[in-house]
Amino acid sequence: MPAGLVISAPASGVGKTTLTLALARAWRNRGLNVQCFKSGPDYIDPAFHAAATGRASVNVDSWAMDRATISHLVSRGADADVVLAEGSMGLFDGVAARGVSGTGATADIAEMLGWPVLLVIDPSGQAQTAAAIAAGLRDYRPGVRLAGVVLNRVASQRHEDLVRRALDDAGIAVFGALPRHAEINLPKRHLGLVQAEEQAEIGKLIDEAARFVAEHVDLDAVLRSAASWSPQSAANGLNVTPPGQRIALARDAAFSFVYPHMLEAWRAAGADISTFSPLADEAPDASADVCWLPGGYPELHAGKIAANAHFRSGLRAFAETRPVHGECGGYMVLGTALTDADGVCHEMAGLLGLETSFAKRRMHLGYRLAELAAPMPGHRAGARLRGHEFHYSTILAQPDTALAVVHDATGAVIAETGSRRGNTTGTFFHLIAEDR
Template structure:
């Protein structure tokens, strides 16, 4: 399969402005009549929804630590019919983990190399001038085999600052494809897990349109498009997206439950599963005809009071759990527990399907890839299955009396205490499943 030409938007580190550039390019090229396929390198839960809002096409994660070659090819095949691919990296371009996973170490550079997408480096030039060229040159030459499209220089303070930066870049032969003046108003609101969710942004379309106008005024869009590249990859039709864990799946979807990997849902739909969204925050019960209730991650700690008061939701979920399975990931796992303590120390009753008690008042940072060997079955997987996933939250477990769901380790094989829980047909874990290992 020959994919459309593409680019990887990356940076030396987080906070350099690559999401603003990504959304601006997606919208600008879409406004020009192109069909643009977005991707996200790495396990980010939030950015794909922003990408979809900017480009009008579903965005998918590509993850070299968690995904084997067949799954990567199947996801890359979602670019079929597009004119251009624009992918957004995670953290810094070469950042990954120390121990190799399914096909690599999880860096954006690996994704760019595998797909043949030249890197467009977004460089924050605050506090430096000609020295910015030394930073960019280091990234361009760190891997000589990695295609490099050029640099967009961000947060430039003045015309003099721009002249000095361009002199440095010209001196080392690096193309400058954009120079973005410092603009404090072109930032997306954030909270403790990163950006606010796309569904919560009050003026998202207006904000993305402003990013597109900003990129048009200060970047060379024809040159950026011309720099896109591609290579032949394995036929995506031979790969397989994740299989659905049931035929009729009641999926919690609202501001408290929104972190579901797009390739997971795409796989479920492609196999003919019926996904039935419902909103616990609106006190909706899952469809009584559903075979499975799935509570994804999100921000239940910000809505604990509303969830505690959602009696129809709790009653419907408990009724379902008497005869059919329920699974929760991260935030969904917390809601399946007995209680959730919010940042102010107030204790809120949850659904009590598991004995779990979690606290957001006693915050502890949990971040990283997870490898899990199931010690009990969960929807879609038998005991003994090996899974790869990711964990990202600040909540602390105060009580976890139920049987563990899995033996869990980090990317380097070190044991992780958050093993998940199982009680009857109810299961939950703090890790979000990305793929089954060994596929």
């Protein structure tokens, strides 16, 4: 029977991902089968999980998914020895208005699955106050159970002793304390971690993290703190219709932000996915019946995309007879122009009138509920789609017919409506699920 555990923290940036990867690899090195999940709308961390465990990881999200969908997704851990769900942001951080089965908080997943929480606490600039924070998180929500704490970035033995004593007085177990260790810092850029597939040394980095954590954390005690878990059998609750029978999917360093559960759902429904690389000047497969451009980092590669005439002409030819859809970065590339960080304007595919600028940076972040005014690949007019938006680009022009009425998590209508023109559609949000 698998043992389930949630890795969370009081806030972002304290080491959740590093600890998750290290624990997963360390237990895998001991011969255990480890299955990871990511709580919340993060399309980068699952690839790191897969690199650490050798098993595909998927997202679970209480704002966008119902319990049947979450149960179906986590059931893949039924044959594992250990199941780890990495949280996002702080343990109780979500949106103000409840979504399908929660607010998107990691605590929702912990309570729903009955898995205790292993807290990563960074006590930099404090000592006993770290225990007060941990105790507050332990007591904040009765249905969420705390397993214990791993301290990260402790400054000295004296610092560690002060924090440990305070946590012990609060009745909170400390499984280990990690001193600062620059060698296992994961590189970052403006949308989060540099992707696993872009890091040639990722395996060595995870091995070093596993060695370091095994040296400073009681792995056996952490494993004993996990809850025995019997997955509930669940029918496929994904409620996903593939956008086509044969899907041409853009896939490279500029087009990589797609939720793994969506691709799996498409394949499970019988779709065939062929990938192509716009950065390698490849066009979509002519035998496909739909083309899908996911998000990613086109703003970092705008000059190359603009210069790749074979890709752009092939995409235009494809769109003359078949549907093309883009999400976020893919949507930007379907537009007329993209201005990079240096203020240089690059010509894009021109299938939509959208013009965007990365030089005028402003963060757009949050859950999105879209009510489609017209069909898009895989979804009928009137469908309610749940997704998440995270980008820094600014819309300079969005002249085409709106694809949807889009609301944020508070219900407010936002300007990023998506666009449609002929066979081409695009949105700034990344699709997670469709309401039943």
